[in-house]
Amino acid sequence: MTHPEAGPASTDPTGGDDGDATVAGDADRPPAVANPRRALAVVIGVVFIDLVGFGIVIPILPFYVRSFGVSDAFIGLLAASYSLAQFLAAPTLGRLSDRIGRRPVLLASLAAAGVAWVTFGYAGVSGARFGTVAALATLFASRTLAGAMGGNIAAAQAYVADITPRDRRAGALGLVGASFALGFVFGPAIGGLLAADPVVARADALFPAFVPATAYSLPSFAAAGMSFLAVAIGALFLEEPKRTRPAGEHAGGQTTAIGQFREALASATLRPLTIAYFVVAVAFAGVQVMFIPYVADAFGYDATAAAFLLTYVGVLGAVNQGVLVGRLSRIISSRTLVATGAVVLAAALVAIPATGVVDRRVGDVAIGGPAWLTLPLVTLLLALAALSLGNALVNVSLATLVSASAGDEEQGAAFGVTQGASSLGRTVGPPLMAILYTVAVASPFLIGALLLVPVAAAFRRAGD
Template sequence: MSGSSDAPSAETGDPNADVDRGRALATLFLVVFVDLLGFGILIPVIPLYALSFGANEFVGSLLIAVYSLFQFVFAPVLGRLSDERGRRPVILVSLFGSTLAWTLFGLAGELGSLVGAANGLVVLFLARALAGAMGGNIATAQAYIADITPPEDRARGLGLLGAAFGLGFVFGPAIGGLAASGPALDVVGGVVPWIPITEFTLPSLVAAALTAGNLAVAAVVLPEPNRTRSAGSEESRVAALVGALRTPALGTLVVSFFVASFAFSAFESQFIFLTNDLLTFGTAENALLLTYFGVVVAVVQGGLVGPLTDRFGEYRLAVVGAGVQVLTLGLVPFAAAWGRRFELVAVAGLEPWQTGASLALALVATPLAFGNALTNVSLNALVSRSASDETQGGAFGLTQSAGSLARTVGPALAGALYAGIAFWVPFVVAGLLFVPVLVLLRRLDGDVLGGGGGESVRDGTTDAGEGPTTGGR
């Protein structure tokens, strides 16, 4: 193993003993939260913005998918760069790139008008591609947490990032809707009349402003953690990461992460179609359901994962989370259909039968959100334990890349099943896809136990000298 390492503290042996972990974790939480907030703000904007340039629904869907595609390509690149050049510079550069991307997105109409509206659509695609590439900084944030936290506290730190994900998706669409409203457009348009303010541009520029503020905060308060750095040889990096995928633990975890992300993205992408078709829900009603789902995920990842990990370990939580999703994902469409039969009371503009269906969906969505939160955080924690100290960024880059690829392909295939066969098929298939996740986790159990380091993965303890790693410790 080559590279240099900062000297550990003489008293504790911890190279990051002098780092203010609380401040660093709070800053990382803010970085990830605002990153996902900017992404969430544009969720209700992107399809209509594409249509305003003359695109059809298929092209609008491609505009959504291009973000995940470029995140898939660049997440491992940023992860490896953070291993070699440092976590802090990669995070700062990615925030600058995201600020530029959201600004270009908001000004696409003005830029396109110089050479024709069709080129404005090209600007949208370029901006989304840049935003996706910079969105790979999540892997660097995960690696940063692995640098500054001991193994027994790692799941708690990763759970904090998971909560930032959930909160970003809860508040992002709400802010986007508010920014696209008439009063906001009138107020901002009167203050800055020289900037084109529309229902599409203002949410984009709000996302850019939030990200720019995020960059300023990170530049001031986020330190570079002390850690072991990789040597930087392209051949050695590629060989180490390919070798990591071939190890029983990390390779199995990356595949598990891909299948889990594929399955859940299929559910997410079809949920709005389901509630619209069966319950005639519009944007406001769906926003309420998705907000509830996001709050459950944020609470579990930010508050419950740590204590549960202390008691049961990451491996058991990953298995439980996958098992819960096997049972609940397939129930979602039937809960919506069956709930229509139970008329309760009219609430917040909902008809009695819609209230009954909403309650039925909430009863299924609660354990589903709980299981999804457990699976995501626990798989990430297990990935961290299966990678060596100097390849944490690369390992997390692999998992994020796998998730991005899954979120690129999963929704398209789920939509084909929904439209071509029946409304319930993609949900049942999504649930069944967690069965191979359980099989893969059981394989991980057997492989690691057979390799002599299994209990460290299963029970939340660690042994620096045993178990499969990428490159050794």
């Protein structure tokens, strides 16, 4: 990957490092699509629908693994299989979208993800017929395919960069982040509802014999339906943006994941961003993988209760990423926002296991209002609010810096390699954090907090 200053449409030549100033000539460039507002709305809608499907499955996944009577370490390994495939695929999908277009990459990956979710729903059938090994093999195969297709976020972010002036990209990328958050508002709530016993019983009475109706298959099939719906909407309304494409089959440097990482680590601009994506992903893995088992073990919550907590986090994330971060980026540098977000996120990770201590010390002590509004629950909700804020500050600001680091013809490749770094972190982190959880419940969260300290320090120095 070339250095950002090598191309004519690079970052601010006056020395701004956050991509917040308009590049000379950027405002005069013809629009990449006929109607940029509609195009932005469509791609955000496609990402939202896809993430609703992803969010539907999250509340049931740890319980699905536990239903086969295996160790919690398999929860981490299953998450790692998804992320490893995403790590290998994201740079390729990003580079491919630079070459053949954003639209075909997005549509093809969404369709394949739908197939993966259908397969995921049949793992229970595999287990009943062929045993636990077959069930786990089905889970891992489906999650691997879904992970490879999950690399399409690089193409979606590059699409937004194509149609948005540089001075507005922080806000636009924040909207993409908000669509993620909104997906986690509706997705887990739908998943929790579909996993409820009355819904499962009703589905079992309606489905044909060859379609399993369980608390695990129904959310999986719903996720597949959302992926196919996103394909239909994208096929009908998503316009391919006009942009500068690399000349020649091998233009733009390395095409393999390892080759692109070598180029990124050799770039003074991309190196700290790539490393930050990796470290943040490892640090956050404890929450991503072990939060639901934690609230199940510490508070006795089932999949439906856990889904409501995820919905709460999603609501906060939508506000933080869709409104707050975009406004803050106009007055505070993106590097400073990354440093601040890392500190807030670290504090939240420390606070989460502390909520279990509160629960053991005081029990279900109501603080007024509804009987379910207890002191331990309030402390957990406050910790999750901080978690959402820190995550929004870090991820949107890092994405803004990535966009500013690459020329217009390499947006897909830049997002692909950094998303790949994040996927690699989510490959390393989940098995490690799951094993640590079996040793000491608080350790995944506390170690994650420690990992964020050097990130905060590095970006705080860079922002001075």
